Amino acid sequence: MSRRIAIVEDDPAIRENVSDTLRRQGYEVASHPDRPSALAAFRSRLPDLAIVDIGLGADVDGGFTLVRELRAMSAELPIIFLTARDSDFDLVAGLRLGADDYLTKSISMPHLLARIAALFRRTDVLRSPPKAEETMERGPLTLDLKRMTASWRGQTVDLTLTEFWMVHALAKYPGHVKNRDSLMSDANLVVDDATVTSHIKRIRKKFLAADSAFDAIDTVYGMGYRWVTP
Amino acid sequence: MRSTPSTAWATAGSPPERAAEPRAPETWRPRLSIRAKVVLVSAALAAIPFVGYGYVREMENVLRAAQEQRVIATARAVATALHDRPRLLEFGATQEDAKPRRPAARAATQEIELILTGLRRASSRIFVIDQQRRLLAIAGSLRQEAPAGPEPEVGPWGWVQARLLRPLWAQLLERPPQDFDDAIPEDLLSGGKEVDAALSGVPASRWRPTPDARAVVLGAAHPIWSGTEVIGAVVVEETTASVVTLRNRVFEQLLTVTLAVFVLGAGTLLVFATRLSRRLRRLRDDAEQAIDVRGRVRRAFRGSGDSDEIGDLSRSFATAVDRLAEYNEYLERMADRLSHELRTPIAVVSSSLDNLRTHAIPAAAQVYIARAEDGVRRLNAMLTSMSEATRLEQTLATTDRERFDLGRVVSGCVAGYTAAFPQHRFELSLPERRVELDGSPDLLAQLLDKLAENAMDFSSPGEPIEVAVDADGAAARLSVSNVGPLLPEAMADRLFESMVSVRTPAAKPEGAARARTDPHLGLGLFIVRLIAEFHRGSARARNREDGRGVIVEVTFPVAATAQNR
Numbered sequence: 061m062s063r064r065i066a067i068v069e070d071d072p073a074i075r076e077n078v079s080d081t082l083r084r085q086g087y088e089v090a091s092h093p094d095r096p097s098a099l100a101a102f103r104s105r106l107p108d109l110a111i112v113d114i115g116l117g118a119d120v121d122g123g124f125t126l127v128r129e130l131r132a133m134s135a136e137l138p139i140i141f142l143t144a145r146d147s148d149f150d151l152v153a154g155l156r157l158g159a160d161d162y163l164t165k166s167i168s169m170p171h172l173l174a175r176i177a178a179l180f181r182r183t184d185v186l187r188s189p190p191k192a193e194e195t196m197e198r199g200p201l202t203l204d205l206k207r208m209t210a211s212w213r214g215q216t217v218d219l220t221l222t223e224f225w226m227v228h229a230l231a232k233y234p235g236h237v238k239n240r241d242s243l244m245s246d247a248n249l250v251v252d253d254a255t256v257t258s259h260i261k262r263i264r265k266k267f268l269a270a271d272s273a274f275d276a277i278d279t280v281y282g283m284g285y286r287w288v289t290p
Numbered sequence: 291m292r293s294t295p296s297t298a299w300a301t302a303g304s305p306p307e308r309a310a311e312p313r314a315p316e317t318w319r320p321r322l323s324i325r326a327k328v329v330l331v332s333a334a335l336a337a338i339p340f341v342g343y344g345y346v347r348e349m350e351n352v353l354r355a356a357q358e359q360r361v362i363a364t365a366r367a368v369a370t371a372l373h374d375r376p377r378l379l380e381f382g383a384t385q386e387d388a389k390p391r392r393p394a395a396r397a398a399t400q401e402i403e404l405i406l407t408g409l410r411r412a413s414s415r416i417f418v419i420d421q422q423r424r425l426l427a428i429a430g431s432l433r434q435e436a437p438a439g440p441e442p443e444v445g446p447w448g449w450v451q452a453r454l455l456r457p458l459w460a461q462l463l464e465r466p467p468q469d470f471d472d473a474i475p476e477d478l479l480s481g482g483k484e485v486d487a488a489l490s491g492v493p494a495s496r497w498r499p500t501p502d503a504r505a506v507v508l509g510a511a512h513p514i515w516s517g518t519e520v521i522g523a524v525v526v527e528e529t530t531a532s533v534v535t536l537r538n539r540v541f542e543q544l545l546t547v548t549l550a551v552f553v554l555g556a557g558t559l560l561v562f563a564t565r566l567s568r569r570l571r572r573l574r575d576d577a578e579q580a581i582d583v584r585g586r587v588r589r590a591f592r593g594s595g596d597s598d599e600i601g602d603l604s605r606s607f608a609t610a611v612d613r614l615a616e617y618n619e620y621l622e623r624m625a626d627r628l629s630h631e632l633r634t635p636i637a638v639v640s641s642s643l644d645n646l647r648t649h650a651i652p653a654a655a656q657v658y659i660a661r662a663e664d665g666v667r668r669l670n671a672m673l674t675s676m677s678e679a680t681r682l683e684q685t686l687a688t689t690d691r692e693r694f695d696l697g698r699v700v701s702g703c704v705a706g707y708t709a710a711f712p713q714h715r716f717e718l719s720l721p722e723r724r725v726e727l728d729g730s731p732d733l734l735a736q737l738l739d740k741l742a743e744n745a746m747d748f749s750s751p752g753e754p755i756e757v758a759v760d761a762d763g764a765a766a767r768l769s770v771s772n773v774g775p776l777l778p779e780a781m782a783d784r785l786f787e788s789m790v791s792v793r794t795p796a797a798k799p800e801g802a803a804r805a806r807t808d809p810h811l812g813l814g815l816f817i818v819r820l821i822a823e824f825h826r827g828s829a830r831a832r833n834r835e836d837g838r839g840v841i842v843e844v845t846f847p848v849a850a851t852a853q854n855r
Binding site for chain 2: 071073074077078080081084144145146147148149164165166168169170239257258261279280281283284
């Protein structure tokens with residue numbers, strides 16, 4: 061059964077380009093230009109994944125509203141924001157609303173496909189009964205590579221896909237300095253250094269919420285970051 | 291190839307030349323404050339005493355004329371009393387010749403004097419002469435009794451009058467003399483015009499000075515008729531003292547009132563002008579402080595609530611400053627908005643190219659796709675750096691401050707650059723002790739990244755890039771210096787504004803160039819400024835003292851407790 065992806069995007073060229081790319085990969089695509097039509101379609105049938113733009117024509121924050129409504133319909137549905145807005149404020153707002161990822165439109169189609177595939181893998185693993193687990197343990201950190209979930213001292217740390225990939229890239233070789241560029245490519249992310257910094261900052265905060273003594277991510281100024289096993 | 295369009299971009303985006311240079315020296319003109327001008331204008335009040343003076347002189351003339359009439363009338367009255375009484379005069383005339391005096395003659399003189407005394411007035415003198423110009427009788431004196439001293443004044447006003455004004459008026463006004471020669475001059479009797487006229491039958495009057503010229507005497511003579519024959523004359527003399535005294539009193543009052551009006555008026559004007567110029571000065575200071583040397587709006591300008599013209603001026607200035615602030619904000623957000631608006635069409639191009647890639651493309655056409663992708667990649671990099679400043683501002687607003695060692699951050703960064711850019715040589719000098727700053731090490735590393743990028747862009751090949759940290763007392767200094775093209779002097783202050791780029795990057799050999807995708811938009815040093823200001827520091831760029839290159843210095847205050855270590 062082919063997976064069904066809904067794309068809500070006001071710009072017809074991008075909508076069609078993304079649709080074409082996805083269809084070529086064998087996904088079934090439903091595209092919607094605005095919030096009311098998307099919502100009507102979602103009410104009759106939920107897609108397997110939704111890609112939503114924040115600004116939908118005159119509806120400046122329409123994407124936010126739509127994702128809130130969509131999240132209310134389904135807690136598990138993977139949702140990706142794909143938007144031209146790259147401010148920290150929008151990023152945080154988008155992720156708080158329950159989106160699984162937040163991408164800017166400068167992302168290339170192959171990167172986008174990689175993220176969609178990863179999100180599907182994660183939902184598959186979460187849905188299927190637990191079987192042979194593929195985990196990575198670094199001291200108190202445990203990464204479930206199938207589910208793409210992380211836990212610290214047995215406590216689950218709720219990471220987005222980008223954050224998970226970053227933690228994974230860092231923790232894979234503890235002590236090795238990862239520079240920002242390689243972190244970005246590991247996370248299938250095409251952004252600038254500052255975004256990496258703010259992602260790292262958010263990851264630290266999430267771990268600190270689980271353990272106030274967390275200091276496993278070390279900043280090596282001018283070079284990048286490394287995972288320090290306590 | 292790459293640098294040309296981006297430099298043009300930066301130039302086109304830079305704000306128009308502003309009058310950063312000091313203004314041309316103005317030709318010197320006397321500087322008068324509003325207060326001084328108003329006081330000068332109030333000097334017009336000084337005309338009042340002059341007008342009053344003319345008025346008082348006029349009054350004095352009228353009084354003198356009246357005095358003359360009165361004296362003439364007195365003379366006429368006396369003469370009339372003596373008309374047709376030749377016996378009295380005859381007795382009188384014989385008085386001096388007849389010796390011993392006859393009682394009848396003495397009685398006649400006494401009778402004349404009785405008449406004269408009845409008509410005499412204070413400070414006037416009446417005498418009667420006969421045809422032979424002999425003095426028959428005299429009554430009164432020109433001298434005045436010493437006037438009673440001025441009544442004692444009470445209260446502060448009295449004190450002012452007695453101690454300040456009276457002496458002042460005494461200096462200004464001529465007092466009627468108390469002591470003068472009041473003898474009847476010989477020539478009056480022998481050849482005085484009025485006497486001559488009276489003895490020839492015509493009443494006359496004359497102003498004459500006393501023999502010692504200290505006072506003026508008004509004399510009026512009237513003939514005494516006996517039938518149709520002039521048998522003698524009555525001469526009435528009076529000094530002008532009463533008129534002068536009266537004039538003086540009026541003058542004193544006039545001057546006192548004028549002075550009071552002047553003091554009161556000038557004082558009021560002074561208070562008013564002081565208030566006015568204080569408001570204007572405050573407006574000026576506010577206006578000057580609202581906009582800093584670079585033309586940025588430093589703080590909101592609050593218009594005053596006053597309803598007059600200065601209030602209007604202040605309010606319209608507030609409106610102007612608000613608009614300027616909006617416009618500045620618009621300019622600063624311009625890069626961000628532009629990047630935002632451009633992202634969607636670029637995404638259209640790049641996603642189309644991605645899709646195109648999946649189709650069979652003839653090998654000859656591949657190169658064009660590759661070039662288009664390269665172009666899109668560069669556009670994306672440009673947009674990212676354009677919105678970097680805005681994103682940084684948002685980050686700054688939410689960043690928590692921590693204490694960190696500047697030396698450690700800088701040495702880490704420089705080690706990173708050495709590894710990442712082997713074609714450049716970095717020389718690092720650090721102080722021996724810790725230099726602690728209060729702020730964000732991540733942001734400071736970002737600042738140093740920008741300084742290093744800037745230095746690498748403009749560095750002459752093979753020359754070292756010097757990074758130095760030093761601290762003295764409460765200030766820490768981070769400097770990055772490179773050998774390369776110099777800065778135009780006038781631009782040094784503007785480098786740290788958004789989208790100002792003045793140096794042409796050093797030419798790099800094709801292929802050997804490091805793979806740097808960021809076009810030079812002139813935002814790097816703007817970011818340096820933002821981060822420096824977040825650390826309460828300031829950034830400055832200048833040409834090196836050896837004239838071979840440029841040094842960018844960022845000065846920070848050292849974290850407070852670090853000084854105690």
